[in-house]
Every structure is written in C-alpha cells, then in structure tokens.
Amino acid sequence: MSTGSMEQLYQQVILDHAKFPHGRGLGVAAADLRTGESHQVNPTCGDEVTLQVDLDDAGVVRDVRWEGQGCSISQASVSVLHDLVVDHDLNAVDDLADTFRALMQSRGAGLDDDAEEKLGDAAAFTGVGKYSARVKCALLGWVALTDALIKTGATRTPEDS
C-alpha cells in the first residue's frame, strides 16, 4: 500500500518513542532545583503538552517531565527531547533546540553528519520536514521546553568564544 515515504516519515525510533514514551508524568522537583513549566497547544489539531524542566544552580537541566496527548510525531518528539537535554547546560540545550529547528526547516534534506550525530534519536525526525503540516507537531515539545526554561528565570551565560 505504502510508497515507502510513510516508512521514511514514521521511523521505527519514532514509533517506539510514541508507544513507550520517556519522561512522562509530572511531579515536583527537589527543593534546590528551579522548575519551569509550560503548557502548549497546537490549535489546529488540539494536541497538547505540559512540560516541566528542572535546573540546578550551575544551569544544568536535571530533569524534564511531561504530560500530553497527540499524534505519534508530537508525543515521540517530546520523549526524544527528554532523552537529549537532561544533564546538558543551558547553552547546550539552546544549541540542540536550534539544531532541531534547523532539521525541521530542511524540508526532509537533513543536516550535516555532525549536527545529526548531536541530535541522536531526534535525527529520525528528518522526514517530518517534508510535511509542512507536521512540523508543528514535532516542535510542540521544543516550544514548551524553551518557554519552560524562560519560566525558571534562568539567564544564559555568555558563550565562550
């Protein structure tokens, strides 16, 4: 039935994350961590995610927790995000978010090897960029993460240059 493009879009990694998502379930962080929370909705389809991010004093993401409902792309994307950003500092997380956005804007062409290696499982979303209607699904969690980080009140340290 399929032309093969469905298999390219719905990589096994995505289907696995959608079925067995990581980081699901909201909660309360330890007292020494700053938590930011964001609720994001895709108004065209009603998909939603509530995401909490915990930061320590050094500006390192200690945990990401989330709840949501939506399509396999949106749910798998938050699950992959969870795996990617935990234990990274703010600059690294910003870099990951920018790289993932760039991947979504590549219209399915993908990024260079370094960038894709950095993205790990998230590189499996390359095919999503071909379907402009689905890019928002993949970005829903990342939008929530960016907003939640702002809500922690954390400020970025200047990049080493």
Added chain:
Amino acid sequence: MTSTLDETRDAARTAGLLDDVELAAVRADFPLLSRTLRGGRPLVYLDSGATSQKPEVVLDAEQDFYVQRNAAVHRGAHQLAEEATEAFEDARDRVASFVGVSPGELVWTSNATAGINLVAYAMSNASLGRGGSAAERFALRAGDEIVVTEAEHHANLVPWQELAARTGATLRWLGLDDDGRIRADELDTVVTDRTKVLAFTHASNVTGAITPVARFVARAREVGALTVLDACQSVPHLPVDLHALGVDFAAFSGHKMLGPTGVGALYGRRELLEAMPPVTTGGSMVEVVTMETTTYAPPPQRFEAGTQMVSQAVGMGAAASYLAELGMDAVAAHEAHLTGLLLDAVASVPGVRVIGPTDTADRLATVAFVVDGVHAHDVGQVLDDAGVAVRVGHHCAQPLHRRFGVAATARATAAVYTTDEEIAVFREALAGVRAFFGLTDGSGA
C-alpha cells in the same frame, strides 16, 4: 444497514441519482480533480466539508468578470459600472433564489463566520440603543438568554459567547445524544421565555447529523426568540428553502458550495433586516452623511460597507446556478448513496468507530471517525499516502469532541463529484492504518 442502503439507492434512483455518465461529466467540470499527488497517485478528495473544489463555470465567471466587466459597483454612470453592478446583483438573485429567499434579504459577507458575527454585533449595537425603538427586539440585557448547541462549529458559538459577555446575557446550550444528534427533547426546558436567540446548525460539520429545524423554529416562536441557522453544511448538499424552514437568519459560505473563498451570504427576514442597526459602517451603506450624523441605506446595502468582494460574489452566483442546474434533489440523492458507502467503509474496518449517527437517516455524507490506538493526524497521514485527502483535528468543534471524550477525529466528507471508486480507495487505505502502526485487530492499544 444493507436494507437501509438499498432503500437509499431506490430513493436515489427515483429522485434522479446521477448515473455513471452524468457523474463523469460532473467530474470533468472540476479541473483539479484530475491532478495527481506525490508518487503519481490520483487524488481522492474527501475533504469537501472543509472546502469544495470549483467547477470551471465558477472559475470562468470570476475570470470573465475581471476580463469583461470590472468596475466599481453601485456607483459611476458609465457602461462598465452598470455591467459590473448587474453582474453583482444578478449573482445575488441567483444565490437568493437558490435558498428560496428574496434578493433584498441576502447580504453578502466575507464568509459565514462574518455573517453570524454580523447578527451578533447588530444585537450588541441594539443593546446599546442603536437603531432606536425599531431595534429594541434585538437588544439583550442581564437575565436574557442565548441558546446554542454542543454541536456548533466555533463560528456559531464564540460570537454568542462574546455577545453574552458584552450584554450580560447568559449563554445556555442543548446537549448531544450518544449518536451526536442535538437533544431536541431539551428544547422545552432550555429554551424559555428568557431566550432571545436560538442559534443552531442545520447539519453538523463533524457528525453530519441533520437538525430537525421545524421543531427548533416552532419552539423559538413559542417563546419569541430569534432563530439563527448555520447553513454552511446544508446548502451545498441538500435542497434548502430558508423561507419554508422559517428561520429568522441563516449564514452560509461560498467556498463550501463550489464557489470561491472570500464570499458568503447572510439571509435575514426582510422585516428584521429593516429594523436591524448596521455593524460595519462607512462607504456604500449610507443615504445622507453630514459632519454630525448619517442615515443608512436600506438592507441589504446597509450591511455591505466598503468595496465588496464582487468577483467572488459573481463566482458564488455561478456556483448556485451550477448546483441548481444539476438539481439539488439529484445532488442530495447522490450524496445519500455515498453516505451509505462511507458508513459501510468505516464499519468494515476493525478498530474504527464513528462519531455521529451510524445509520443513513437524516445525515450528510460527513463521517467523522476514531481509529483505536492511532491519533487522527497519523490516520490522515497514512490516508494521504494513498492519495486520500481527509480532514483531521477538531474541525473547529472542540466542545463536540470533548462531549465524546476525544481531542481529534478524522473526517471524510463527500460531495456531488465523489465516486464509489474513491470511497473504495478510502476503505482500502483505512484498512491498512492500524497495521502500519503495529496494531493488530482487536488489540486496541
């Protein structure tokens, strides 16, 4: 279901159901239907409930207006202005006659949403005293009630929420039964002497259920409430006679009835339009303007401020004529036949559930469904891969979806140009959805 379908087919034949040759001729009128998609797949367009495709006569009418007649309407004394005005008003005649009303009762709007908002804002203005004593019947105040239904498209819900908020009136609503039909049995308790407006859809854009309008109008009249009908889904698919239905206002759009985007129509009973204060004000809708004050043109011009969407109106007029020529009885009969096929297709696939009536009576060929364990977006994506275009999401009816405990559905809608073969392609693609996501029949996941 089989006997119902046979009966539908019999009824369709006697009503002049399109035969294969006629249907092929209809399809040939729609250039877009012959295009192919990614991978060279033929298009199976089952999203006419969102917007319909356009026949060549509509495209030609718009083009012809610009090539031959373009000028400002209702002003200027030159020949082009006369011809443009004639084309504009001729289109009004065609659309008005198509829904059984007088041209003087048909206001052009940019879409159906604008039509419903026009009524809501006119009532708001009347509530502020605009329009004087003649408009008192439109005024709302605290203690008054506006009644809608849980089936409404946001376009026939949010404007009434806002009107209630502006005037202090209370918004109430009729619920839905498990088939998605509006609880008409609640009319006697929810619609009361306090009700000033009863706004409801003629046919749900999600469930396809057709509302028993006569019962609603009768109850509204008992209590002296105005009726506002959302006729977006009915006008393209059923014979609709608004005078016979007896509603006070009705809104519908051009683009869902084979016409262009950017144009819709608001019907208002003449006597009501004459008493109603204007909403959008400015050029074209006035009689005498001084620095202090203005008197307004009679309807429908009173409600058509500024330069109008003339070519689109001309296109909508052509669409109405096209449908009238096919005959709305034949259109409805063809679509009733497709309703049966769509419901059969969905029923044939394990793990798929219809949100809405599962029998063919009093419903449109609009079938919303949920695939167990697969989100509507993912369903739509797999169908798209087979060339099948359906709508996914909440279809601008979040409360209806909430009523059924789902955030989103997939929705297949047929139109006059839809074929049996297209529904067979849909059926086959739908049958592969759960397997693609690794779900086997009966697993639910």
